[in-house]
Amino acid sequence: MPEAPFPTPASRYVAPAGLTIGHTHLKVADLDRALVFWRDVIGLEITASRPGAVFLSAGGYHHHIALNTWESLGGSPPPPGTTGLFHVAMLYPDRASLARALRRVMEAGVPLEGASDHGVSEAIYLRDPDGNGVELYRDRPREDWPRDTAGNIEMYTRRLDLRALLAEAG
Numbered sequence: 001m002p003e004a005p006f007p008t009p010a011s012r013y014v015a016p017a018g019l020t021i022g023h024t025h026l027k028v029a030d031l032d033r034a035l036v037f038w039r040d041v042i043g044l045e046i047t048a049s050r051p052g053a054v055f056l057s058a059g060g061y062h063h064h065i066a067l068n069t070w071e072s073l074g075g076s077p078p079p080p081g082t083t084g085l086f087h088v089a090m091l092y093p094d095r096a097s098l099a100r101a102l103r104r105v106m107e108a109g110v111p112l113e114g115a116s117d118h119g120v121s122e123a124i125y126l127r128d129p130d131g132n133g134v135e136l137y138r139d140r141p142r143e144d145w146p147r148d149t150a151g152n153i154e155m156y157t158r159r160l161d162l163r164a165l166l167a168e169a170g
Helices: 031-041 095-107 162-166
Strands: 024-027 045-050 053-057 065-068 088-092 112-117 121-127 133-139
Touching (some): 031 045, 088 095, 095 121, 095 133, 095 162
Parallel strands (some): 024 065, 088 133
Antiparallel strands (some): 045 053, 053 065, 112 121
16 A cells, blocks of 8 residues: 555544534636536536535535636636545435435436446446536445445445436436
């Protein structure tokens, strides 16, 4: 294993159970184009803007996603084989809301890159106009998560039945 670029701490730290991931800033080439996806397809609402940036959220939070062109105006996505963001994951509260999001994505003609049942969750994978990976998912209740005989979570990747999911869109 390669050496870390920083000193290894003397003791291991465990983050508190209440920790959540609050927001993600995405570098985009064109704010208007990015807004069509994040606002009009995904359904986030603009909460604030400033020169070169727009902040969006669901439910009135200050922002879940920020789009900025500060270093990327007119730029292109990073080429395959480079480091960077794999995807940003949007957690939906239930299966019906995930189904409605899927229907909206499909109606907008956004191609899917995948759809998986992971045992603990159901997920749909796609890309925004700047090539950023996006996961739309919902968690199953913890009591339904698959576990081995020792009680450890056993995640897997199986095909997600999109037809059955769409039937729950209402």
